[in-house]
Amino acid sequence: MGSTRGLVRSIAGASKHLCGIVLAASVGFATAAQAQADKIVPIAIPAQPNEIELGTGKLPGATTAESWHRQYEKQFARNVTVATLTPFLPDPAKATGTAVVVAPGGGFRTLSMENEGWDVARALADRGVAAFVLKYRLVQTPQDMGAFEKSMAQMFAGAAAAPRSPTKFEEAVPQLGPQIADSRAAFALIRKRSGEWHVDPNRIGMVGFSAGAMLTLVTALAGEDAKPAFIGTIYGPLSPVKVPADAPPMFVALAADDPLFAGKGMGLIESWTSAKRPVEFHLYEQGGHGFGMYPKETTSTGWFDAFVRWMGMHGLLKPAS
Numbered sequence: 001m002g003s004t005r006g007l008v009r010s011i012a013g014a015s016k017h018l019c020g021i022v023l024a025a026s027v028g029f030a031t032a033a034q035a036q037a038d039k040i041v042p043i044a045i046p047a048q049p050n051e052i053e054l055g056t057g058k059l060p061g062a063t064t065a066e067s068w069h070r071q072y073e074k075q076f077a078r079n080v081t082v083a084t085l086t087p088f089l090p091d092p093a094k095a096t097g098t099a100v101v102v103a104p105g106g107g108f109r110t111l112s113m114e115n116e117g118w119d120v121a122r123a124l125a126d127r128g129v130a131a132f133v134l135k136y137r138l139v140q141t142p143q144d145m146g147a148f149e150k151s152m153a154q155m156f157a158g159a160a161a162a163p164r165s166p167t168k169f170e171e172a173v174p175q176l177g178p179q180i181a182d183s184r185a186a187f188a189l190i191r192k193r194s195g196e197w198h199v200d201p202n203r204i205g206m207v208g209f210s211a212g213a214m215l216t217l218v219t220a221l222a223g224e225d226a227k228p229a230f231i232g233t234i235y236g237p238l239s240p241v242k243v244p245a246d247a248p249p250m251f252v253a254l255a256a257d258d259p260l261f262a263g264k265g266m267g268l269i270e271s272w273t274s275a276k277r278p279v280e281f282h283l284y285e286q287g288g289h290g291f292g293m294y295p296k297e298t299t300s301t302g303w304f305d306a307f308v309r310w311m312g313m314h315g316l317l318k319p320a321s
């Protein structure tokens with residue numbers, strides 16, 4: 001319970017930033033001028049023929065149906081009420097047996113399904129790693145696009161307000177209940193079908209972006225039976241947590257000009273090292289928030305290659321003997 005409480009306090013402390021994540025993190029550009037330059041365009045829900053419902057049920061109290069939009073030439077989902085998992089399997093000839101659950105970000109109100117989901121999964125599959133994009137349930141937002149944009153603008157403005165008192169443990173846990181359940185179900189499904197998907201059930205990790213990075217931490221430290229073998233948190237909060245003795249190896253990447261999480265200390269890294277658990281931290285000079293798989297002129301674009309090299313260092317890119 002101690003590790004759970006510490007992690008939830010970290011998430012609560014970062015909750016004031018989640019509204020900013022929706023507008024800044026999910027689009028992958030650093031300036032407000034750039035954000036205003038590309039309109040959000042509603043699109044039909046794309047075909048997702050390989051997605052699998054996770055069986056965690058419909059989001060309690062949900063009344064607004066799932067919808068999608070395009071921005072910065074990438075696709076986003078919102079009002080997700082039913083969680084799914086989409087496999088991206090490698091060529092059997094180069095499969096390593098390692099798997100990664102990929103958790104896109106978007107402030108728990110949208111999901112950057114392409115830039116922080118499918119594009120990441122395809123790149124992992126190309127390296128012989130089975131990847132599974134988690135489309136987890138989200139907080140409801142207005143169905144009308146104008147109302148949605150207005151609500152996000154209001155929330156974004158609120159992110160810059162004076163910090164609120166941290167949410168109490170008992171209040172914070174239920175806020176992430178559906179997402180934790182979805183993540184646990186994803187790990188359970190992969191292990192159940194590990195033979196079919198040629199995955200080693202003991203080598204299933206998780207990588208998340210922004211809000212997805214928060215979910216990745218929750219899954220590792222409070223996800224009960226999920227127990228990821230390794231984790232990656234990409235531009236997530238660096239608040240300190242209480243790290244258990246069996247915490248998994250962790251890879252962290254953040255840009256020093258991240259408007260949400262940079263310059264607020266490196267407590268998460270210090271927590272991992274103090275617990276004598278393996279951690280690798282990349283602080284890029286530039287990149288902003290939400291860079292994901294967008295090709296940029298900054299060195300933050302190299303995070304993926306660094307992550308793969310880190311996996312290789314841990315023996316995860318060779319079939320288990």
